[in-house]
Amino acid sequence: MSVRDLKGNGRWWALAGCLLWLAFTFFPLYWVTITSFKSPLGVVGGPTYLPFVDFEPTLTAWTELLSGQRGQFYNNFMASTIIGLSASVIATAVGSMAAYALVRFTFEVKLLTGVIFVVVAFGGYLLGRHVAGFGQATSLIYAFVAALALAIGSSRIRLPGPVLGNDDIVFWFVSQRMFPPIVAAFALFLMYTEMGKLGFKLVDTYTGLTFAYVAFSLPIVIWLMRDFFAALPIEVEEAAMVDNVPSWRIFFGIVVPMSKPGLIATFMITLAFVWNEFLFALFLTNSRWQTLPILVAGQNSQRGDEWWSISAAALVAIIPMVIMAGILSRLMRSGLLLGAIK
Amino acid sequence: MLRQRCGMTRNDPIKHFFIWPALLIVLVISIFPLIYSLTTSFMSLRLVPPIPPRFVGFGNYAELLQNPRFWHVAWTTTIIAFISVALQYVIGFSVALALNRNVPGEGLFRVSFLLPMLVAPVAVALIARQILNPTMGPLNELMTFFGFPNLPFLTQTRWAIGAIISVEVWQWTPFVMLMLLAGLQTLPDDVYEAAALENASSWQQFWGITFPMMLPISVAVVFIRLIESYKIIDTVFVMTGGGPGISTETLTLFAYQEGFKKFNLGYTSALSFLFLIVITVIGLVYLAILKPYLEKHK
Numbered sequence: 001m002s003v004r005d006l007k008g009n010g011r012w013w014a015l016a017g018c019l020l021w022l023a024f025t026f027f028p029l030y031w032v033t034i035t036s037f038k039s040p041l042g043v044v045g046g047p048t049y050l051p052f053v054d055f056e057p058t059l060t061a062w063t064e065l066l067s068g069q070r071g072q073f074y075n076n077f078m079a080s081t082i083i084g085l086s087a088s089v090i091a092t093a094v095g096s097m098a099a100y101a102l103v104r105f106t107f108e109v110k111l112l113t114g115v116i117f118v119v120v121a122f123g124g125y126l127l128g129r130h131v132a133g134f135g136q137a138t139s140l141i142y143a144f145v146a147a148l149a150l151a152i153g154s155s156r157i158r159l160p161g162p163v164l165g166n167d168d169i170v171f172w173f174v175s176q177r178m179f180p181p182i183v184a185a186f187a188l189f190l191m192y193t194e195m196g197k198l199g200f201k202l203v204d205t206y207t208g209l210t211f212a213y214v215a216f217s218l219p220i221v222i223w224l225m226r227d228f229f230a231a232l233p234i235e236v237e238e239a240a241m242v243d244n245v246p247s248w249r250i251f252f253g254i255v256v257p258m259s260k261p262g263l264i265a266t267f268m269i270t271l272a273f274v275w276n277e278f279l280f281a282l283f284l285t286n287s288r289w290q291t292l293p294i295l296v297a298g299q300n301s302q303r304g305d306e307w308w309s310i311s312a313a314a315l316v317a318i319i320p321m322v323i324m325a326g327i328l329s330r331l332m333r334s335g336l337l338l339g340a341i342k
Numbered sequence: 343m344l345r346q347r348c349g350m351t352r353n354d355p356i357k358h359f360f361i362w363p364a365l366l367i368v369l370v371i372s373i374f375p376l377i378y379s380l381t382t383s384f385m386s387l388r389l390v391p392p393i394p395p396r397f398v399g400f401g402n403y404a405e406l407l408q409n410p411r412f413w414h415v416a417w418t419t420t421i422i423a424f425i426s427v428a429l430q431y432v433i434g435f436s437v438a439l440a441l442n443r444n445v446p447g448e449g450l451f452r453v454s455f456l457l458p459m460l461v462a463p464v465a466v467a468l469i470a471r472q473i474l475n476p477t478m479g480p481l482n483e484l485m486t487f488f489g490f491p492n493l494p495f496l497t498q499t500r501w502a503i504g505a506i507i508s509v510e511v512w513q514w515t516p517f518v519m520l521m522l523l524a525g526l527q528t529l530p531d532d533v534y535e536a537a538a539l540e541n542a543s544s545w546q547q548f549w550g551i552t553f554p555m556m557l558p559i560s561v562a563v564v565f566i567r568l569i570e571s572y573k574i575i576d577t578v579f580v581m582t583g584g585g586p587g588i589s590t591e592t593l594t595l596f597a598y599q600e601g602f603k604k605f606n607l608g609y610t611s612a613l614s615f616l617f618l619i620v621i622t623v624i625g626l627v628y629l630a631i632l633k634p635y636l637e638k639h640k
Contacts, residue, residue, distance in 0.1 A: 017436060021455070022451060025516075028470070029457070032469045043478065047478065047480040047482075095364055101357045105360075125377060140374065144369075173368065182617065184376065186601050186611065186614055187379035190375065190611075194378075214371070215372050218364055247357075272460050276461075278576040279594065282598070293465075297467075297579060297580050307472050311469075314465040321460040321462070322457065328460075
């Protein structure tokens, strides 16, 4: 018996507390599950709790939902699945590469380079828009390219001022996550609309929403994967380097296979985030690529008190994540994610 | 780290290939729209009715700061964020302590406590609406049993805010719990053994050892949750829609209404930047207040 074990009464109080919290956690999930098997009459008649005991379960809600009688549910489900999977795959791939580079290579960016980027981007946009008379999207693109080119060019020459290292770059990536998403969602909506006027339709498209999600998952992917890569033993990579194996083969041939558990966990966390995301989908889609959370949120105003069908729809959004929770907790028990929390 | 010191790949140009995709995506998708919307925030720009854009300087910001609705909404968001995070922290810490002390069935608890985090907030809000229904919901039945029938859970300001807070607590306490549990498991056993020898009570051990040692991770967890709570929209959107009136409207929901219902683009851009400033200020104040404590316990 270690010092950590509780003795005597404390143990039972702790157990009682945990059970209480368990009941609080599970009741809503239990409720939505049984409600989806209730008949319309069973819902209106007041709360009932036990299937077969105080109400007779039926499959009405589920057959209605799955047969598509209740609007385009498959469409939303497919949109959610496709966008969720591709955004998480891209974000995990791109983010892990960046995280690896930030762990194993040194980067030095002059603060002044960043300033040049911001100033040129702002100035260029304002000039193009109000002096040269370009359209909004055109001046945005020109300003962006000019800012990027000047920033890269300026990093080649010696600039005075403080130098930002790897940690600062990581902080910059992670701080993206601190922004209230409404700032970005609304700005993206405006920018996508402008691009639409140029002929690149981005609002309510696969590309538009997927890339928005990739950008907003990257901070978390970089954060998680950086800790993971930093914990990997470097000796293997060094041995490969002595043999003159190129860096890209070290990464894809040695590091990626070694980090499979971390990559899987990161992928799943990203997927959960994208699957449940509401605000971006609300702003950036309107019909074809609307995701499940939008459909589920809409149930409320469309259906009123038809709880049996609302519950079934909500469960469709919940169940894939419940399955993931099971897999994730198994990974977690193997201590995989501890490194990410430090 | 080792390799950086021996300098073998310090100038390997491949590193640019690794980092640029991520950099470009973040620049294009999240930094660039910000530039666009920051310039928009200094203009008067409406889509409905369409009027030509006009430079108004800080006009939008001034108008917002004079709008009582903005202050009301900021206050509501603050109340929801602070109360729910406080509850999440207290409950999360208690359960994490219990789990850390090998409560019977600890493994099962751990798995099941993970669930709420992964459920879509809109779905949670829909379930909450059913449970809180004032005539047909199970909570009403319970309250009727105690002699309080048909309480206005979602249609009266205080109850509605309470309901939103409970949903937040339900959903995000597991996150706090998970992080704190991970922190608790890194605490060394010998300190507790020494304390046990001195006959320190559990209460003394908690305030003397556990709490101070957990302070850094607590600060980080509360910080993350506070920032995230300020962004709340989906739960409120479904549960009350901001009602009754605007009494449960949050900052994000307000921005959505202005931007998407009224298409008042300049105003909404200004609002979202004010929101960014509010969050930054709160974050900085929070860290400034706690810094002396953190240093004391280092």
